[in-house]
Amino acid sequence: MKKVAFLITKSEVGGAQTWVAQLIALLDGEIQPIIITNQPGWLSKTLPNIPCYFVSEIEQGLSIKALCKISQLLTHNQVDTVVASSANAGVYARLISLKYTFKCVYVSHGWSCIYNGGALKSVYITLERLLAKLSDIVWCVSHSDYVRAKDVIKVPERKLKLAQNATFPSMVNKATCLEKGRSLRVVSVGRLCQPKRFELLMDAIHDLADIELTIVGNGPDFNELSTWCSPNVELVGEIENFRDYAEFDAFVLLSDSEGLPMSAIEAGSANIPLILSDVGGCSELIELSNPNGLLVENNIEDVRRALMELKLNYSRYKTAANDVSEKFNIYRYKSEYFSILE
Incomplete structure (x- = not known):
C-alpha cells in the first residue's frame, strides 16, 4: 500500500483542505496517508485517525527549519508520494524532492501566480515554471487551470494531469419550483x-x-x-x-x-x-x-x-x-x- 503524505500550508476550513479530507476518505484502505500542516485545526480534527504532523514554519515563504522538519517526517514515514496542495507546500515539496526520492504531485487549486501575482506576476510565473520541472505531476482540478498551466506557465504537457474536483453525495433539495409568493x-x-x-x-x-x-x-x-x-x-x-x-x-x-x-x-x-x-x-x-x-x-x-x-x-x-x-x-x-x- 502506497504511503502518501498530504502537505498543505494551513489546517483551517477551506476548499483545498476539504479536497484533501475527501480524497483521503475516498481512498480509505487503498493508500496509507499522513498529513503535514501548520498547526491543529479543522483538517486535523476532521481526520482524527490520520497521523498529522505540525510544522509551524511551513507558513513562511521559505524556511530552512521547515525544509529540515518536513524532510525528516517524509524520511521517517518512508513516504512514496507527496501531494502538495498549496503554493507554499508546493515550494517545499519540490525543493525536498531534489534530495529525496518520492513521487512529487503538486495540485493547483487555482494558479495564484497568475491571479494574485500583481506587479510580480511574471516573476512568480517564472518561479512556478522552474518548480514544475521538479514535479512528477502537476494536477489541475479544472480545465481552465490546465490550459493556463500549459499555455501561460509553460508546464510540459507530459507532466500535466486534469482531474476535476468532486464531492460525496449529500442530502438533496427535491423541490421542482418555488412556492408562490415566497422569497x-x-x-x-x-x-x-x-x-x-x-x-x-x-x-x-x-x-x-x-x-x-x-x-x-x-x-x-x-x-x-x-x-x-x-x-x-x-x-x-x-x-x-x-x-x-x-x-x-x-x-x-x-x-x-x-x-x-x-x-x-x-x-x-x-x-x-x-x-x-x-x-x-x-x-x-x-x-x-x-x-x-x-x-x-x-x-x-x-x-x-x-x-x-x-x-x-x-x-x-x-x-x-x-x-x-x-x-x-x-x-x-x-x-x-x-x-x-x-
Missing part, C-alpha cells in the same frame, strides 16, 4: 476575505426584498461585513462541515479568482442551481445546453440580473440542477484520482 433563499459559503467578493453580493441583494441571503463562513472581513448587514442578509459565521445546501433554493459565489470551488460543487451535489462569477473554472460547473445556473460579471447590475432571472425561471434551472447533479459525485473519479497517486 428565493440563497446561500453563499466561503472564507470572508479576498479573492471572495461577499461585499459585492451583499450590495447587490440588500434592497431585493424577495431575496434572502445566508452567508456561511468566517475570516478577516467578518466584522466589517457584519456592519453592512440588511434585514434580508444574515452572516451566521463558520459552521464546521457545513452541508445543509438542500435547505436553500440556490447557491451564489462571487470571487475574483477560483480554481474549481468546492463549495459550489457541494451545492451542485445537493441539486440546487448555481450563480457563479465567470472566473477560473467556474464555467465548467454550469452546463451550456441544460443550464443549471448562471455565470455573472463582478458588478451589481449583472448579479441582480442573474438573481431575478433565476427567480423568474426557477423551475427550469432547478430541473437542470437535478439532471446534472451526478457530475459532482466523487465516486465517479475514484480510479482516476488513485492512478495519479500510485
Whole structure:
C-alpha cells in the first residue's frame, strides 16, 4: 500500500483542505496517508485517525527549519508520494524532492501566480515554471487551470494531469419550483476575505426584498461585513462541515479568482442551481445546453440580473440542477484520482 503524505500550508476550513479530507476518505484502505500542516485545526480534527504532523514554519515563504522538519517526517514515514496542495507546500515539496526520492504531485487549486501575482506576476510565473520541472505531476482540478498551466506557465504537457474536483453525495433539495409568493433563499459559503467578493453580493441583494441571503463562513472581513448587514442578509459565521445546501433554493459565489470551488460543487451535489462569477473554472460547473445556473460579471447590475432571472425561471434551472447533479459525485473519479497517486 502506497504511503502518501498530504502537505498543505494551513489546517483551517477551506476548499483545498476539504479536497484533501475527501480524497483521503475516498481512498480509505487503498493508500496509507499522513498529513503535514501548520498547526491543529479543522483538517486535523476532521481526520482524527490520520497521523498529522505540525510544522509551524511551513507558513513562511521559505524556511530552512521547515525544509529540515518536513524532510525528516517524509524520511521517517518512508513516504512514496507527496501531494502538495498549496503554493507554499508546493515550494517545499519540490525543493525536498531534489534530495529525496518520492513521487512529487503538486495540485493547483487555482494558479495564484497568475491571479494574485500583481506587479510580480511574471516573476512568480517564472518561479512556478522552474518548480514544475521538479514535479512528477502537476494536477489541475479544472480545465481552465490546465490550459493556463500549459499555455501561460509553460508546464510540459507530459507532466500535466486534469482531474476535476468532486464531492460525496449529500442530502438533496427535491423541490421542482418555488412556492408562490415566497422569497428565493440563497446561500453563499466561503472564507470572508479576498479573492471572495461577499461585499459585492451583499450590495447587490440588500434592497431585493424577495431575496434572502445566508452567508456561511468566517475570516478577516467578518466584522466589517457584519456592519453592512440588511434585514434580508444574515452572516451566521463558520459552521464546521457545513452541508445543509438542500435547505436553500440556490447557491451564489462571487470571487475574483477560483480554481474549481468546492463549495459550489457541494451545492451542485445537493441539486440546487448555481450563480457563479465567470472566473477560473467556474464555467465548467454550469452546463451550456441544460443550464443549471448562471455565470455573472463582478458588478451589481449583472448579479441582480442573474438573481431575478433565476427567480423568474426557477423551475427550469432547478430541473437542470437535478439532471446534472451526478457530475459532482466523487465516486465517479475514484480510479482516476488513485492512478495519479500510485
